[in-house]
Amino acid sequence: MLSEIPLSYFLVVSTLMFFIGIYGFLTRKNLITILMAVELILNSVNINFVAFNRYLFPDQLEGHFFSLFIIAVAAAEAAVAIAIIISVYRRYSNIDVERVDTMKF
Amino acid sequence: MSIHELMFYLFSGMILLFSVLTVTSRRILRAAVYLLFVLVSTAGIYFMLNYQFLAAVQLTLYAGGIVVLIIFSILLTSHISQKFEPLGVKKMVFSALAVAAGALLSIMTILDFGFDTVVTTSQNPDMELIGTSLLSYEKNGYVLPFEVISVLLLAAMVASIVIAKKEKSK
Numbered sequence: 001m002l003s004e005i006p007l008s009y010f011l012v013v014s015t016l017m018f019f020i021g022i023y024g025f026l027t028r029k030n031l032i033t034i035l036m037a038v039e040l041i042l043n044s045v046n047i048n049f050v051a052f053n054r055y056l057f058p059d060q061l062e063g064h065f066f067s068l069f070i071i072a073v074a075a076a077e078a079a080v081a082i083a084i085i086i087s088v089y090r091r092y093s094n095i096d097v098e099r100v101d102t103m104k105f
Numbered sequence: 106m107s108i109h110e111l112m113f114y115l116f117s118g119m120i121l122l123f124s125v126l127t128v129t130s131r132r133i134l135r136a137a138v139y140l141l142f143v144l145v146s147t148a149g150i151y152f153m154l155n156y157q158f159l160a161a162v163q164l165t166l167y168a169g170g171i172v173v174l175i176i177f178s179i180l181l182t183s184h185i186s187q188k189f190e191p192l193g194v195k196k197m198v199f200s201a202l203a204v205a206a207g208a209l210l211s212i213m214t215i216l217d218f219g220f221d222t223v224v225t226t227s228q229n230p231d232m233e234l235i236g237t238s239l240l241s242y243e244k245n246g247y248v249l250p251f252e253v254i255s256v257l258l259l260a261a262m263v264a265s266i267v268i269a270k271k272e273k274s275k
């Protein structure tokens with residue numbers, strides 16, 4: 001059953017995933033890959049919420065609902081970010097963060 | 106080793122392997138596909154924890170929606186055969202050091218902390234319970250975040266249309 005797996009295993013997996021996302025955020029240069037790293041980070045936080053909900057408060061559903069809301073926020077964020085990326089690409093024909101360095105136009 | 110443990114190790118191994126590949130792959134389209142694998146294995150973890158509705162949302166919205174959006178924007182903005190230049194050693198080493206220090210600190214804190222877990226009968230919240238709690242305004246009701254999210258989604262939709270639309274040629 002589920003009790004064979006301690007809660008901290010889930011937390012370790014999600015921590016590692018979070019920091020892998022941070023590594024991608026620090027080292028990537030393409031805007032879309034940075035967005036993917038942010039998705040990894042959000043996803044790891046979701047695993048945390050769900051595992052806490054299942055292990056600590058199984059009769060309430062707070063972690064469950066907050067993961068739902070985080071998924072919705074991530075979808076909104078991805079949509080707006082991709083709109084901005086496409087707009088930047090039209091203006092500069094490039095989405096490298098090091099070459100797009102003028103914010104004003 | 107029971108089937109639960111086996112599934113947990115399988116899914117977490119897939120998550121970690123494909124996360125690393127997502128942030129290190131030099132071909133952008135492959136990175137997006139690896140991200141898809143990460144999200145699907147996360148849905149597997151939700152299934153394992155017996156939250157079927159959340160796992161279905163994860164599969165349809167994350168793996169189905171966001172990844173397709175990312176792949177479309179990759180196709181719009183870069184050549185498929187394009188490879189990134191390899192990373193500078195200095196940047197890679199320093200980022201890895203910072204990340205390893207943070208991960209080590211967090212993991213040690215987690216393993217030190219004793220959680221008093223109460224795994225009782227792990228029942229699956231049915232659709233009726235989820236629906237009524239989303240729309241109830243009493244205790245354990247989530248109608249306020251629900252409404253805020255709906256306004257946020259509308260605003261995001263309008264904003265992305267406005268930002269991405271072509272400007273009129275003068």
